[in-house]
Structure formats: structure tokens, C-alpha cells
Amino acid sequence: MWLGKLYNQSAQKATGKQDIFGTKNRQKVLLPCRYIIPTGENGASLLKKKAQFSPALGIIGHMKEKYHRAITEQALRPHFDPAALEEVIRANLGQDVIRYQFGHDHFHYDNNSFAAGDAYIEEQRRAVIQTLQGGGPASLARAAFGRLTHTAQDFYAHSNYTALWRERHPGAAPDAIHPYLAEVIQDSRLTSGRIYPPLEYFSFIPPLAPLVIPLLPRDSHAWMNKDDPSRPDFAYAYAAAVKRTEDELEQIRRALTPQQISAFQMGNGANEQSRNR
Numbered sequence: 001m002w003l004g005k006l007y008n009q010s011a012q013k014a015t016g017k018q019d020i021f022g023t024k025n026r027q028k029v030l031l032p033c034r035y036i037i038p039t040g041e042n043g044a045s046l047l048k049k050k051a052q053f054s055p056a057l058g059i060i061g062h063m064k065e066k067y068h069r070a071i072t073e074q075a076l077r078p079h080f081d082p083a084a085l086e087e088v089i090r091a092n093l094g095q096d097v098i099r100y101q102f103g104h105d106h107f108h109y110d111n112n113s114f115a116a117g118d119a120y121i122e123e124q125r126r127a128v129i130q131t132l133q134g135g136g137p138a139s140l141a142r143a144a145f146g147r148l149t150h151t152a153q154d155f156y157a158h159s160n161y162t163a164l165w166r167e168r169h170p171g172a173a174p175d176a177i178h179p180y181l182a183e184v185i186q187d188s189r190l191t192s193g194r195i196y197p198p199l200e201y202f203s204f205i206p207p208l209a210p211l212v213i214p215l216l217p218r219d220s221h222a223w224m225n226k227d228d229p230s231r232p233d234f235a236y237a238y239a240a241a242v243k244r245t246e247d248e249l250e251q252i253r254r255a256l257t258p259q260q261i262s263a264f265q266m267g268n269g270a271n272e273q274s275r276n277r
């Protein structure tokens with residue numbers, strides 16, 4: 001989500017607002033407001049934590065892994081068996097490995113890469129559906145699904161969607177957020193955090209962050225992100241990401257037979273192979 005290439009404002013602004021959710025362009029998605037926002041975390045203590053490094057995945061970041069995992073588990077645990085869910089989560093977290101922090105703005109909706117982010121989600125969604133419809137390995141479908149959930153979740157953490165939604169719903173609680181409000185999606189002020197190298201990179205080094213962040217513009221990733229509970233609107237971004245993740249699963253399920261859904265959500269290892277035959 002965060003380290004990225006130089007921002008090409010003219011090109012990305014020109015196309016960034018047209019089709020934010022691909023060809024679906026849905027006006028309303030009815031979702032139950034029953035999602036739980038984590039309240040146990042203390043923002044101040046989280047701020048003191050060092051950036052995390054996961055040897056398994058090579059992830060470096062500010063608690064990102066923890067929240068992508070929590071969002072994905074909350075949305076999908078009722079539907080997936082544990083092993084299948086873990087495959088989805090691993091693919092989700094894999095999008096934040098260091099090599100995907102450069103030149104992959106569309107994985108994270110950084111630098112106003114709205115059109116490219118939408119296209120990426122659509123591409124991964126197609127891969128999930130086609131793999132399952134063709135009787136291919138469900139683990140490949142779960143990996144593609146994990147990748148798209150990461151991008152979908154980053155949309156709320158890296159854009160000003162939550163601020164524009166709250167402007168229209170003053171006083172509304174995080175659980176009330178709608179993840180696809182058309183007038184917000186089409187708002188000309190919708191932007192996502194811009195990466196300002198090299199200064200932005202130093203903002204990810206905890207001891208340097210307090211020195212560097214004040215020097216960065218307000219439209220930078222450092223100022224705009226809602227990646228952890230210390231950030232304004234984190235609870236709104238979290239709630240929207242949970243709803244969106246659940247809805248992404250629903251979209252896929254609608255294209256599949258019950259048997260294909262079962263292979264996707266329940267399959268693992270040898271069982272999966274026999275189920276797919």
C-alpha cells in the first residue's frame with residue numbers, strides 16, 4: 001500500500017473517477033450493519049510499536065498485516081473452513097511484500113490509481129470465477145480472491161472515501177458506513193494518498209516519522225492513511241473494508257454453483273481434488 005512509484009497526476013486523475021468499481025457500477029449494496037469494530041486496541045500504545053517485519057512474507061509496515069488479517073477473518077470466517085481461509089489471508093498479506101510496494105500502486109489504491117485498482121480487482125475476480133467454473137485448483141481461486149480482498153480493503157484505508165461519506169452522514173457511527181455510496185464514489189474530491197519519495201519512505205521508520213511527517217504535504221500517504229487505530233477514521237475504514245470483503249465474496253458466489261462454492265470455501269488438499277472431479 002505505501003511505497004510506490006512517482007505520481008503521474010495528469011494521467012491518473014483523468015481516469016481515476018470514472019469506474020471506481022469496475023463494470024459493476026452498483027448504486028446500492030444492502031449489507032447488514034452487524035460488524036464489530038475492534039475497540040480493545042489502544043492507539044497510543046500502537047503508535048509506540050516498531051514497524052513490523054514478517055520473515056515469512058518479507059512484510060514491513062505499521063501493523064498492516066494485523067488489520068488486513070482481522071478484516072478478512074471477520075468477513076469470511078463464517079463462510080470458509082480454517083485452512084481455506086488461511087490461504088485467502090496469506091494471499092491478501094502477500095500483496096504488501098516489499099517488492100509490491102514499488103510500481104504496484106494499483107494493488108493498494110495509492111497515488112489515485114482508482115481505475116487501475118478497479119481493473120485489478122475485476123481481473124482477479126474473473127480469475128476466481130473462471131478457475132472454479134473450469135474445475136481448476138480451488139487453491140488458485142482462493143489466492144486470487146485473497147489478492148483482490150487486499151486491494152478492496154486498501155481502498156478505504158488509503159482514499160478519503162470515509163471523510164466524504166461522513167460529510168454526508170454527520171454523527172453516524174462506523175458500523176453505519178456504506179462501502180459503495182455512489183455520490184461519494186463520483187465525488188470529484190475523491191483522492192488517495194500520494195507517495196512523495198524519498199521523504200515518504202523515511203516516514204515508515206518509527207524514530208524518523210515524527211520528524212518527517214510534518215514536512216510532507218497533506219495529500220501524502222503519510223497524512224491520509226487509515227492503516228491503524230492511531231489514524232483518524234480508522235474505525236470507519238475498518239468497518240467499510242469488512243463489508244466490502246463480504247460483498248466481494250457474495251459477488252463471486254452468485255456466479256457459481258453450490259458445488260463450486262463448496263470447493264472454494266471448504267476444500268483443501270486431497271479433499272479439494274476429489275471434490276473438484
Ligand SMILES: [Zn+2]
Nearest residue numbers: 001096108154
Ligand atoms: Zn496494501
